[in-house]
Amino acid sequence: MMLKSRSLAWCAVLLVAATIAAGQTNAADNQNPKEREAKLIAVLQSDAPPAEKAITCKRLSVYGTSEAVPALAPLLLDKELSSWARIALEVIPGPAADEALRSAMGKAQGRLLVGVINSIAVRHDAQAVNGLVEKLKDKDSDPEVASAAAVALGRIGGQQAAQTLERSLAEVPATIRPAVAEGCILCAERSLAQGKAADAVKLYDTIRRANLPKQKLLEATRGAILARGSDGIPLLVEQLESADKAQVGIGLRTARELPGRDVTEALATELNRLSLDRRPLLLLALADRSDEAVLPVVVMAARGGPKEVRLVALEVLMRLGNVSCVPVLLAAAAENDAQVSQAAMLTLAHLPGAGVDTDLLARLPQATGKTRQVLLQLTGERQMEGALGTIMSSLNEGDAGVRSAAVQALGALGGDKQAVDLVNLLQKTQNPNDRANVEKALAAISGRAGASCVPCLLPLMQNSDPALRTIGLRVLVIAGGPDALAAVKSAFQDKDEAVQDEAARRLSAWPTNWPGDTAAAQALLALAKSDKKMLHQVLGLRGYLEYVRGDKQLNNSAKVTKVNELLPLIQRPEEKRLAISVVGALRTAGALELLTTLASDPAVTEDACSAIVNMSGRGMQGATRDQRQKALQMVVEKSKNDATKKRAEDLLQGVR
Amino acid sequence: MSKPQIHLNRRRFLKAAAQAGAVLALPQVIPGTALGKSGSVAPSERIVLGGIGIGSRGGYDLGCFLHEPDVQFVAVCDVKANRRKAVKEMADTKYGNQDCATYLDMRELLARSDIDAVLIATGPNWHATASILAAKAGKDVYCEKPCTKNIAQSLLLAETFRRTGRVFQAGTQRRSLPNFAYAIELARTGKLGKLHTLYAHPMGLKTISSGWLPPEPEPPKEEVDWDMYLGPAAWRPFNRRLLDGFNFEKGGGMVGAFGGGGCLEWGSHCVDLCQWANNADDTAPVEYEPTGNQLHARYANGVKLILRNDGWLPLGSCPVRFEGETGWVETGDDAEIVASSPALLARRGAKIPGYPADFHIRNFLDCVKTRAQTRANADVACHAHIACHAANISLFLGRKVNYDPKKNEFPGDEEANRLRSEALREPWRL
Structure with a gap:
């Protein structure tokens, strides 16, 4: 009983430890290191419950020394605490921990032995090699133990380990062979890192000849190529040309890794020899090589040749390219093939390097036709403000494509001043395409600049052409602010009915400024109450309901009140459904009551019933059991929809 | 973490990506021949996928994978019976068959030679170990984050994926x-x-989240395999409050014991x-x-x-x-x-909005086919x-x-x- 209480107490301690700040937890460890360690060791040597010993092991992993090893070692044979003890023993420096683990290798069995061997591997204990060799060679060994020993030998490395593993490859059962191969690969990697490439090649080649799962053969093939250096090129090419997809895959991986200019050159040659479907893949691999010799290869591929390869090359230049690539990219961007042109444009828009903008700007004055169009587009894409003068002078050029690109660039770069110029341009042009382009540009500037550019846009509302006044309304709404709202409200008095309708539509969709602009709400309510035209009333109602839905400054109760007040104005089922949708999301007692009222309208009974059920299912604030019961009972009685009725019945069960 | 339910089509994404800039605009090198005339994907071009540890987040990821026409999901492994059942139902409903196999031990799933790639969405405790096991078994891996529990695991993860040549994508979808x-x-x-x-x-x-809680009766292995659930984490007794893959040991090795x-x-x-x-x-x-x-x-x-x-x-x-x-x-x-x-x-x-994973998963699938580096590679x-x-x-x-x-x-x-x-x-x- 006492033990149980103590155990629970320690669980609580651990829970507390698990909820306080790490720094605070650590504060408890700020004491004399020797005293602290002695206390931790005492815990392990006491009859403390496993939970307490577990966290003590973890603390010893940071603060323990060889002094703690004798207390940790016995836990290696404890199936509950062995993993905790190894957390400490794996990182405590010095030979004592190694000796403890080696000693446990002779006592532990099964999974605990595997754990001990794994920890020996992590510590790279060269003195454990003999013991590990025994475990690997022991015919009676558990396959998991033998496998762990094989991998551990690989991690530790050295001549004896490598020779044992190499010999074992042909001798061990198939279940252990992948682990032996893994050990061999680890040994080979170590040899290579130590400059013993020939040893590594020999080991890799042995693995490649063995009867092993394919993945191990692939790993050995990669290693065999890397260990050979430039001499590995033929083997690399063999993979790239293989009919086997997995070999191609390891070839592509290795093509990214094997260093050397001669390797790059060989791969560039291979790029033109491979089947068409593989060339893009090799080009991507080439692009990942850190070798400046790759760029000319990619530029060549971008200049011409098979389209599949070209498209990849053009896009790769986005990452690898510099100002020297501008000519080839500009030429591609001006081509008629939409895919090629688009890929080149995208790359040009993002081509890195400070000199790129200067180069593009220098080309602009002389450029004509499609190239001029491309360059103008790029001034916007790359935010080249130095090009504004040239852009302005291009606005009246004869080439429609050039004009369009200039307007688009102005939209991307411009501010209030350019908005004035675009408004002037708009008032002069009759061409519908030009007008559409200018409107897009004005919309872009308005979106960025906001209310500050409204004065630049207002002249459009004075223009005699109703189409321009309509455009004016659209861009004013994007700019937003009180002056824009005033202009939209004034447009209800416009002499042209189409402009009035557009004003109603824009006001109804006044989208971006909620909840800041309550003045729009008042205007919408006024529109909803107007009796001039049904279209305007409907748009006013919809806009106002959306305002109620979106205004974060209104609490749910205020929202219910506002919808309630609006109800007498709503005639059509469409707007009633919108009201139900707004109210249904509020989940309050008032909302429930309002939905109950709406459910009595036959035109929207089902919508209201469905909303009541949804609301009841998700829970709501302030509604009494009686209110919920009544509402759900009403749904059961009025709904003709079986699913709604069934859900209401189910919910009623819960309410009762 | 709430589950975003947004699936955006590729066209919309590519448009957004192009507008977003170079960083997301990757070469499109999947050959047109991979697509059948009807827009469906030829069986030989499909990526055969298995799932390991598919709960809440994994279910969302899997939904994104199933949305892709060139994915064929064939097997699920989970230590929890209810999850195995739910995922099998999800896949079988999608394909109109009963073919989705279920496993309790991931090593059995990984031994299947027909599976090209795996989605790993176990608790973070398993992420690195399962990813490395999968790579050694020749699978490409999409693994939820956090992918490792400590610095050593991080280095071994990268080393293993270099050695095996497998494709890895961390589930850090904001990169896409x-x-x-x-x-x-x-x-x-x-x-x-x-x-x-x-x-x-x-x-x-x-904040931290897991420790050694009071023991509770362990459920039958078929219902919950506690030993497999703990996996590489230091032993502690069964407690249902720890049985939350999202939180268990999510802060790395320090969480289990200290904070x-x-x-x-x-x-x-x-x-x-x-x-x-x-x-x-x-x-x-x-x-x-x-x-x-x-x-x-x-x-x-x-x-x-x-x-x-x-x-x-x-x-x-x-x-x-x-x-x-x-x-x-x-x-x-x-x-x-x-x-x-x-x-x-x-x-x-x-x-x-909504940090969807669709594009990140698409990037992974494209790289499985091209063997290129994913955005969040190992x-x-x-x-x-x-x-x-x-x-x-x-x-x-x-x-x-x-x-x-x-x-x-x-x-x-x-x-x-x-x-x-x-x-x-x-x-x-x-």
């Missing part, structure tokens, strides 16, 4: 979302001037994004220091990385902020981007995770630590060095 990519492009291309400070938001910097580690859960996303912004995918900060409720780190190039919990613009979860000498940019999961100047946002792409994930682990170690020790990313050690700091690794429970090894 246009708003993050756009903000990062601003930082990387000098649009903010010389970069000096990066901010990451690893929510719950110092700390909270910054790994979100840091694997937001620190990863900072690494990318600093063009530091092949390294990690060299110094870390807890400062109040923050942790201040510094890269060798002088750029500061600040991990903080508050002080953010309201831009949704997982916000990041990059500051340079001439400008700054901040973005988060609601996909909004705020910058020091409107001009910096002129080319921003479509907003895709080397990238390795270094981002090392930064988080080093931060955790600094938080745990409650003091400044220095790290050498070339030697992968804390020079002259034995306490910190000992925390770089943790023994795996038998019989597991890396």
